[in-house]
Amino acid sequence: MDNAANRVASDNASTLESLTEFLYLVPVGIVRCDGDGRIQQMNPMAVQLLLPLCKEPQLDIFGWLDRFDPNGRAAIEAYDGECGLVRPNTRVAVRPPSEDGLPEVLSLTITKVSATHFMLIVSDDSELARKDRLLQQKHRDLEATLRELGETQTQLLHAQKMEAVGQLAAGVAHEINTPLQYIGDNLSFLNKASTNFLALVDALENCDKATLADTLTETLRKRKIPFLRKRVPRAAEQAIEGIDTVSAIVSAMKEFAQPGIADKQPTDLNRLIEVTSTVSRHEWKDVAELVLELDEHIPEVLTQVGEINQVLLSLVVNAAHAIGEAAQERGTITMSSRTHEDHVEVAVRDDGCGIPEEIRARVFDPFFTTKPVGSGSGQGLAIARSIVVDKHGGTLDFESQIDVGTTFRMRLPRAAT
Amino acid sequence: MYRGMTHVASYETLGFDAPHLFDALTEMTSAQRDTLPFGVVGLDDEGLVVSYNQAEAALSGLTPSRVVGRRFFKDVAPCADVPSVSHRFFEADEVDEVVPFVFALRMTPTPVRIRLLKRAGAQLGFLIVERA
Ligand SMILES: Nc1ncnc2c1ncn2[C@@H]1O[C@H](COP(=O)(O)OP(=O)(O)OP(=O)(O)O)[C@@H](O)[C@H]1O
Ligand SMILES: [Mg+2]
Numbered sequence: 039m040d041n042a043a044n045r046v047a048s049d050n051a052s053t054l055e056s057l058t059e060f061l062y063l064v065p066v067g068i069v070r071c072d073g074d075g076r077i078q079q080m081n082p083m084a085v086q087l088l089l090p091l092c093k094e095p096q097l098d099i100f101g102w103l104d105r106f107d108p109n110g111r112a113a114i115e116a117y118d119g120e121c122g123l124v125r126p127n128t129r130v131a132v133r134p135p136s137e138d139g140l141p142e143v144l145s146l147t148i149t150k151v152s153a154t155h156f157m158l159i160v161s162d163d164s165e166l167a168r169k170d171r172l173l174q175q176k177h178r179d180l181e182a183t184l185r186e187l188g189e190t191q192t193q194l195l196h197a198q199k200m201e202a203v204g205q206l207a208a209g210v211a212h213e214i215n216t217p218l219q220y221i222g223d224n225l226s227f228l229n230k231a232s233t234n235f236l237a238l239v240d241a242l243e244n245c246d247k248a249t250l251a252d253t254l255t256e257t258l259r260k261r262k263i264p265f266l267r268k269r270v271p272r273a274a275e276q277a278i279e280g281i282d283t284v285s286a287i288v289s290a291m292k293e294f295a296q297p298g299i300a301d302k303q304p305t306d307l308n309r310l311i312e313v314t315s316t317v318s319r320h321e322w323k324d325v326a327e328l329v330l331e332l333d334e335h336i337p338e339v340l341t342q343v344g345e346i347n348q349v350l351l352s353l354v355v356n357a358a359h360a361i362g363e364a365a366q367e368r369g370t371i372t373m374s375s376r377t378h379e380d381h382v383e384v385a386v387r388d389d390g391c392g393i394p395e396e397i398r399a400r401v402f403d404p405f406f407t408t409k410p411v412g413s414g415s416g417q418g419l420a421i422a423r424s425i426v427v428d429k430h431g432g433t434l435d436f437e438s439q440i441d442v443g444t445t446f447r448m449r450l451p452r453a454a455t
Numbered sequence: 456m457y458r459g460m461t462h463v464a465s466y467e468t469l470g471f472d473a474p475h476l477f478d479a480l481t482e483m484t485s486a487q488r489d490t491l492p493f494g495v496v497g498l499d500d501e502g503l504v505v506s507y508n509q510a511e512a513a514l515s516g517l518t519p520s521r522v523v524g525r526r527f528f529k530d531v532a533p534c535a536d537v538p539s540v541s542h543r544f545f546e547a548d549e550v551d552e553v554v555p556f557v558f559a560l561r562m563t564p565t566p567v568r569i570r571l572l573k574r575a576g577a578q579l580g581f582l583i584v585e586r587a
Binding site: 082 | 561
């Protein structure tokens, strides 16, 4: 009798022990509490999950849960299921988001175990929350990037214009340098000539009437007056021409950049073609002749002048590059304008290398370039297209044949936009 | 002999908060630690339980023989493997700090105070446990 009772007791004890051990080891927190949230029982995992939530250990489940998110209390208090029914997965944020590996989101499964008692199964959902957050962050980043991209495009427009102007300025400095040199040469020649002419005048003024003829003959020879007489008018003309050239380039440059004029204005496209061909001379003169075929009667259209200049410049520079790539020594770039019924057209034609079939679809893509690093950024046509299509309601397209050449056509609507 | 006697006498008055608790515990034999009214767990620098006194055994329901040689924060009291206890205990060379805690002893939440005691260079560190 005694023995049997003992055995039952010891069986019970070992069952209890293995049950306790089981509850110790399950990787979820188990808490039993009464309707007011007073904790009756909990396993170590529950302590481990809940303890980091506040400084002072609590014997009241709400003391742990309420610190941050009312969701847990609400779910427990609102739970009026029958005994044994489970309300799964109430997510409770318990700490501010962090990456320290401590619980920040717990998942509660609530069960009513008696009329007055609840059992909560508590598990750590933080990993999920962190992944969620990462995903949301990525999403926000992506949206921000998209927005930035839009802004950047506008900035790029401006930046590329400034870059183009900068590059042009270097070219223009070269272009101005040559006329300046012969202006200088001619002026110093004229300076010397005037010294000699004045010497002649002095000699004649100071000499004896008797020796006048001799002095004249001698000074004319000595001061090379006949030679100077022949050359002086040409030198003066050349200096004036040089100055005209320089001031044409400078004013074209000023017209090209159009600083400070942001609004659209009635525009003579022929003038833009002339201005662009002038300021870009340095870019094409080594590889090509530039021919203008302008429609004298082209009507004015509304444009943002600085931007359309930027488009024409991109097309001319591309044409020059294409000719540079081609086999023949020199080529021709033709810039033409034409009037159509409802639009005007500016074409830039080159007899360069042509655009290979397989890249035709991509030449307008931002950053698409076949040029070596540092030489092309691949923004030229992308920005040109955006200016023509988005800002002016026009079209920009091209025809091309390998080793024959390429024609880019910009069409702008005649009706005011 | 006489000195030994006075030591034992003074141990009996040794409290949880005694300022020189670390020195006293280091000098004591495990039999002497068994006479203390609060739990004492001696841990080596890898966190293995080296000594486990009677008061602690009574509190946890675990016999010293089941506990000694096992990893305290992994196998014996995993619930204490939280920043305020285990991290605090291991992250510094010297610790003397009291933290509030709840042991889930036999599923019954038991609020306790744990005093973390550790000295640089010493063989053992101690967790001193007292019901709150
Ligand atoms: N007239 C043309 N003939 C042949 N290929 C051309 C011509 N125009 C453009 N391309 C091709 O299209 C590509 C893209 O031109 P785009 O003007 O957008 O960029 P890029 O000239 O390479 O660089 P960036 O203009 O930014 O300096 C060029 O790299 C070139 O391969
Ligand atoms: Mg380009």
